[in-house]
Amino acid sequence: xxxxxxxxxxxxxxxxxxxxxxxxxxxxxxxxxxxxxxxxxxxxxxxxxxxxxxxxxxxxxxxxxxxxxxxxxxxxxxxxxxxxxxxxxxxxxxxxxxxxxxxxxxxxxxxxxxxxxxxxxxxxxxxxxxxxxxxxxxxxxxxxxxxxxxxxxxxxxxxxxxxxxxxxxxxxxxxxxxxxxxxxxxxxxxxxxxxxxxxxxxxxxxxxxxxxxxxxxxx
Amino acid sequence: xxxxxxxxxxxxxxxxxxxxxxxxxxxxxxxxxxxxxxxxxxxxxxxxxxxxxxxxxxxxxxxxxxxxxxxxxxxxxxxxxxxxxxxxxxxxxxxxxxxxxxxxxxxxxxxxxxxxxxxxxxxxxxxxxxxxxxxxxxxxxxxxxxxxxxxxxxxxxxxxxxxxxxxxxxxxxxxxxxxxxxxxxxxxxxx
Numbered sequence: 439x440x441x442x443x444x445x446x447x448x449x450x451x452x453x454x455x456x457x458x459x460x461x462x463x464x465x466x467x468x469x470x471x472x473x474x475x476x477x478x479x480x481x482x483x484x485x486x487x488x489x490x491x492x493x494x495x496x497x498x499x500x501x502x503x504x505x506x507x508x509x510x511x512x513x514x515x516x517x518x519x520x521x522x523x524x525x526x527x528x529x530x531x532x533x534x535x536x537x538x539x540x541x542x543x544x545x546x547x548x549x550x551x552x553x554x555x556x557x558x559x560x561x562x563x564x565x566x567x568x569x570x571x572x573x574x575x576x577x578x579x580x581x582x583x584x585x586x587x588x589x590x591x592x593x594x595x596x597x598x599x600x601x602x603x604x605x606x607x608x609x610x611x612x613x614x615x616x617x618x619x620x621x622x623x624x625x626x627x628x629x630x631x632x633x634x635x636x637x638x639x640x641x642x643x644x645x646x647x648x649x650x651x652x653x654x655x656x657x
Numbered sequence: 658x659x660x661x662x663x664x665x666x667x668x669x670x671x672x673x674x675x676x677x678x679x680x681x682x683x684x685x686x687x688x689x690x691x692x693x694x695x696x697x698x699x700x701x702x703x704x705x706x707x708x709x710x711x712x713x714x715x716x717x718x719x720x721x722x723x724x725x726x727x728x729x730x731x732x733x734x735x736x737x738x739x740x741x742x743x744x745x746x747x748x749x750x751x752x753x754x755x756x757x758x759x760x761x762x763x764x765x766x767x768x769x770x771x772x773x774x775x776x777x778x779x780x781x782x783x784x785x786x787x788x789x790x791x792x793x794x795x796x797x798x799x800x801x802x803x804x805x806x807x808x809x810x811x812x813x814x815x816x817x818x819x820x821x822x823x824x825x826x827x828x829x830x831x832x833x834x835x836x837x838x839x840x841x842x843x844x845x846x847x848x
Contacts, residue, residue: 452708484705487752511708515811516749519756520705526669526746551769551776559749559811562804566747569798623776627769630776634767637714648766650782651718652734 445471445602446496446503446541447480450510450521454482459585463546464509470599471505479503483510487523497531503541505602506573508564511584512549512557517564525567532571543568544602545578548585552619552626555580576601577608583620590615660846662686663736663786664695665729667743667754674793674828678742681835682791685842686738694732698753701725705756712763718781719763726760734764736786738846741809745794745825748804758812765816772814780817787845788813788821791838793828801825820845 447468451458468478481496500506510521545564547557557580568575579598581591594615601608638644664682668675683693703726711721720727733739743754750758766779790809794801802825813821824841826834
């Protein structure tokens with residue numbers, strides 16, 4: 439009897455495993471793998487960064503996994519601070535791990551700008567992590583507009599799941615389908631600014647949106 | 658008027674290199690009559706950003722978490738130069754430095770604008786400090802230096818930095834370190 443396939447879902451949003459966009463996007467992949475008979479173990483990277491017990495458990499599960507899926511938001515052009523700390527812990531562990539264990543690794547990064555390519559630097563950082571942690575980088579999906587899906591993005595997810603499940607290369611079509619903005623930049627700026635003004639108004643601070651609480655007297 | 662520099666030291670342990678780089682940078686700046694302040698970030702209580710956007714839509718311009726993260730954000734806006742010191746992790750900043758950078762988004766506006774064809778956030782303040790980012794690693798992997806330079810350049814766009822300079826080196830040669838730190842500072846603020 440062959441061993442059950444195992445996937446670890448690492449979520450790098452402060453909003454955790456339930457309420458975050460990142461978790462939702464990661465689950466698009468892992469839910470389909472679970473439906474195909476895989477076992478999924480999720481971890482919140484912020485907890486892994488802060489808690490020794492969670493870190494030890496994550497290291498144990500990761501060593502036995504076939505696949506790791508990391509889903510996170512872009513923070514100031516890079517990885518959120520707790521994600522860096524968690525990955526640093528995983529690297530320390532993996533230096534001593536069984537050399538035969540080389541799980542595959544796929545990342546999903548979403549950013550609040552409309553251009554998916556703004557995630558590219560963070561994707562490169564995750565490739566560096568894989569090299570240090572002896573994981574096999576198989577690809578990364580970059581999404582703009584906070585991961586808002588359109589038909590192309592949904593098609594890309596289907597192709598990703600198939601490739602990860604069948605242990606074949608992520609098809610080039612995935613990157614072709616997701617390399618463009620999901621809407622024109624001008625429209626995103628208009629819609630985004632209307633959203634921020636609406637949220638500020640709801641909190642009674644619409645007139646303070648441009649406040650400068652730290653301005654120097656000489657400026 | 659005296660110019661002010663804020664050094665954000667992102668060491669993650671008792672990193673002798675961080676102490677030497679900090680001293681080298683502070684000495685060079687003080688020698689040119691700059692007022693220099695330094696935060697060793699691992700010694701400050703700075704919680705990770707919660708991603709709540711409260712700093713944009715609840716208390717605009719100030720993080721809703723009342724800890725030293727606010728002091729760092731204020732210090733950035735009120736300085737003429739920011740100096741990042743960091744061991745390089747995965748081509749980027751240490752988590753100690755990044756936690757402060759993640760908490761500095763109150764200093765920009767939530768409102769979007771287009772910059773060179775890309776969407777970025779508008780300014781909140783009229784002026785922002787220049788940036789020098791100094792990174793080191795005892796075993797730099799292929800590509801890490803490029804990633805570091807890129808992330809500094811990208812940060813400069815998003816944080817409205819007029820001039821950003823990055824420098825990367827391997828620990829070991831203090832003379833080379835000092836030479837490169839002084840070059841980077843000179844590029845950012847003039848000789």
